[in-house]
Amino acid sequence: MDAVESDSNSGKLQHQAWMIAPETQKVMAALNEKGGEARFVGGCVRNALCNRPVLDIDIATPLEPKDVMERLKEHKIPFVPIGLKHGTVTAIVDGHPFEITTLRIDVQTFGRHAEVKFTDDWKTDASRRDFTINTIFATVDGDLYDPFGGIADLRNGIVRFVGDPEKRIQEDVLRILRFFRFYAHFGRGVPDAAAVKACAANAQQVSKLSAERIRQEVLKLLAADNCVTTWMLMTRCGIVTQFLPEATNIGALERLVKHEKTYDCPAFPLRRLASLLEVTSEGLQHVVKQLKLSNEQGTQISMMVHPDFEVTMQMEEAEVKKLVYKYGNDMAHNLLLLAAARKPDQAAALKPLYQTATSFRAPVFPMRGEDVLKMGVKPGPEIGKMLGWIEKWWIDENFKPDRTACLAKLKAVVS
Numbered sequence: 039m040d041a042v043e044s045d046s047n048s049g050k051l052q053h054q055a056w057m058i059a060p061e062t063q064k065v066m067a068a069l070n071e072k073g074g075e076a077r078f079v080g081g082c083v084r085n086a087l088c089n090r091p092v093l094d095i096d097i098a099t100p101l102e103p104k105d106v107m108e109r110l111k112e113h114k115i116p117f118v119p120i121g122l123k124h125g126t127v128t129a130i131v132d133g134h135p136f137e138i139t140t141l142r143i144d145v146q147t148f149g150r151h152a153e154v155k156f157t158d159d160w161k162t163d164a165s166r167r168d169f170t171i172n173t174i175f176a177t178v179d180g181d182l183y184d185p186f187g188g189i190a191d192l193r194n195g196i197v198r199f200v201g202d203p204e205k206r207i208q209e210d211v212l213r214i215l216r217f218f219r220f221y222a223h224f225g226r227g228v229p230d231a232a233a234v235k236a237c238a239a240n241a242q243q244v245s246k247l248s249a250e251r252i253r254q255e256v257l258k259l260l261a262a263d264n265c266v267t268t269w270m271l272m273t274r275c276g277i278v279t280q281f282l283p284e285a286t287n288i289g290a291l292e293r294l295v296k297h298e299k300t301y302d303c304p305a306f307p308l309r310r311l312a313s314l315l316e317v318t319s320e321g322l323q324h325v326v327k328q329l330k331l332s333n334e335q336g337t338q339i340s341m342m343v344h345p346d347f348e349v350t351m352q353m354e355e356a357e358v359k360k361l362v363y364k365y366g367n368d369m370a371h372n373l374l375l376l377a378a379a380r381k382p383d384q385a386a387a388l389k390p391l392y393q394t395a396t397s398f399r400a401p402v403f404p405m406r407g408e409d410v411l412k413m414g415v416k417p418g419p420e421i422g423k424m425l426g427w428i429e430k431w432w433i434d435e436n437f438k439p440d441r442t443a444c445l446a447k448l449k450a451v452v453s
Contacts (some may be wrong), residue, residue, distance in 0.1 A: 048184035051083065051176045056092050061131035066178040068113040069099050069106065069138070076138070077160075077183065084171050087192055088224070097138045097174065100158035103127055106138055124154055142166070144209070152184050161185040168206060168213050169220055169269035170198050181436055186203075195226025203236035211243045216256035218272050229271065238275035245280045247329035248417040252281050256329070260307035266292045269314070276313050284325055285314035287380075294379035301375075308335060309372045312342035319344055341365065342372050349373045353382035355394050356436055365399040370395040404441035404449070413452045421445060424451065 056079070069076035077097040079313050082092045087421040093336055099106065104331065105126045110117045111441075118128045125140035141163035142154040143371060155164060160183065164173040164221070170188040186200050197220045199206045199213075207213050214237045221229055259265055272278050278285055290313040298305060315325060322343050362370045374395055378388040405428060410421045428448050432439050439447070 040105060044058050048174075048189060051086055051180040051182055054086050055090065055182055056082070056086075057097060057176075057180070059133045059134075060096065061180070062136070065097070065110075065115060065136045065138075068109045068115060069097065069101065071109070074101055074105075074109065075099060077177050077439050079175050080167075082174050083174045083176045083182075084188075084192065084224075086176075087174070087189065094135050094252050095126065095134075097136055098141055098160075098163060099138060100160075102140055102156055106140070125156060140318065154165070163218060165200055166217040167200055168210075168216060170196075170200055171220065173200060173265060173281055174423065188346050192224065195224065196230060197221045197233065197266065198230045199236075203233045204239070204301065207236055207240050207243075211240065212247055212251055212255070214240060214258075214277065215252065217248070218268050218277070219255050219259040219262075220269035221271075222259045222432050223263045225264065225268075234271070234275060237277065241258070241276040241280055244277055247281070253329040253331065256282070257307040260310040261305050261307075263295075266295055282328065283316045284321055285311065286308055287314050287316050289382075290314065290376075290379045293385065296374055297378055297385070297388065301373065303375065306372070308339055308340060310374065312339050312372075313376055315339075315343055317343065327360055327371055338369075341369060343374055345373055347373075349377045351378060351381060351387040351391065353391055353392075358394040359398050359400070359436070361368055362395055362398050363437070366400075367395060367398075403432060405444050409445065410452075413448060414451045415452060424448070427451070 066076055075320045076097050078095065079098040080096040082095045083094050093270045101109070103122050103125055107117060110127070115246055116130045118130065120126065120128055121139075121186060125142050126140050129138055134206060141158060141160060143157050143162055144166050145156055159322055160175060164175070164185045170186040170189070171192045173184070173186045174192075175183040175186045177183075189199050192194075197217060199217070217237055224324055228284075259268060261331065262268065266288065269278070269285075269291060273286070274376040291310055294310060294313040295305075297303070314323065317325065322340060325331075326339065331339065345365075347364055349361065353361075358370065358374075361373065365373065373394065374388060374391050378385040405425065407421050411417065411422050414420060415424060427453070428444055432444055
């Protein structure tokens with residue numbers, strides 16, 4: 039929180055690179071001229087206050103969408119009116135998007151959507167946001183406006199609903215998962231009791247959410263350092279069983295996170311999800327469908343949960359090299375970390391295996407199908423079988439035979 043300076047308002051945000059970037063200044067200048075006013079809001083302010091990376095820049099303004107678009111046109115700033123019904127226009131400068139939303143009041147809510155009317159009252163707009171840490175506004179000069187005590191909550195590691203938690207969840211059930219996600223990233227100590235009670239009371243409603251929404255929140259949550267405590271809390275509240283009853287191995291997740299820190303390995307949400315799962319192949323496919331994982335994600339998690347290569351802490355160096363050759367360095371790391379997390383009594387053996395998986399660079403097999411053809415083998419399945427046999431021999435020889443040796447071996451086999 040050292041990005042805040044004392045100020046007569048709610049404090050002052052030290053200038054950030056994204057705030058003074060030319061593209062940001064251009065958009066804010068367009069919105070602030072002629073008596074207009076615009077402020078940064080939400081994640082960009084929250085993350086800046088915590089000295090965390092800012093990925094998206096959201097801007098709030100009392101200007102109505104038609105006026106926003108007029109200002110952007112005058113300044114020759116391209117924009118996309120993708121959310122006019124809800125007051126949102128996306129400006130694009132040099133490939134950087136800026137989501138500009140008119141201050142608004144929810145007249146009637148429909149989950150993630152709402153019937154809104156526009157307002158010029160900053161606090162009224164803030165009151166419709168989910169958590170106090172997301173209600174902090176900042177001007178282009180860094181002046182902070184904090185209508186609901188979000189800065190103090192952020193400083194103290196408190197994730198708290200704006201208003202009555204029960205009412206806010208009824209407006210949008212996704213806020214249950216968002217509460218746990220934000221707690222995992224920003225919370226510390228005992229979570230807000232009223233929020234936890236409301237989330238637990240409405241746990242069954244989570245099953246109504248789309249798979250896409252659940253997947254997004256779960257993977258974001260699992261990227262957090264505090265994901266273990268949070269997942270345990272979600273389980274106690276009956277949340278996890280509503281969308282992923284298979285994800286119960288919290289002990290493995292805890293050990294995995296510790297191993298990641300030991301080996302300075304960046305968090306990989308899909309690997310952390312894999313650690314939680316104790317399922318058959320059929321059960322795993324249910325998980326993939328339940329979360330609507332992409333083809334790539336489905337393939338990765340299948341490799342991690344049910345690899346077709348036995349990964350243990352008793353592996354020899356040669357076996358680790360085979361693992362790297364088959365799956366690549368990153369997946370070899372994943373499989374070794376997961377194996378250690380699932381067998382806590384054998385974790386001490388991880389270090390040399392992990393080091394081998396890091397240092398070894400798998401060579402390229404020095405033969406192709408055309409080499410077999412040149413030996414007089416007719417085109418067909420036999421080519422692949424012959425090539426596969428030589429490759430297995432080459433691997434078993436610790437990848438040492440060169441192309442000449444491989445050709446000699448092939449010749450001996452063919453003749």
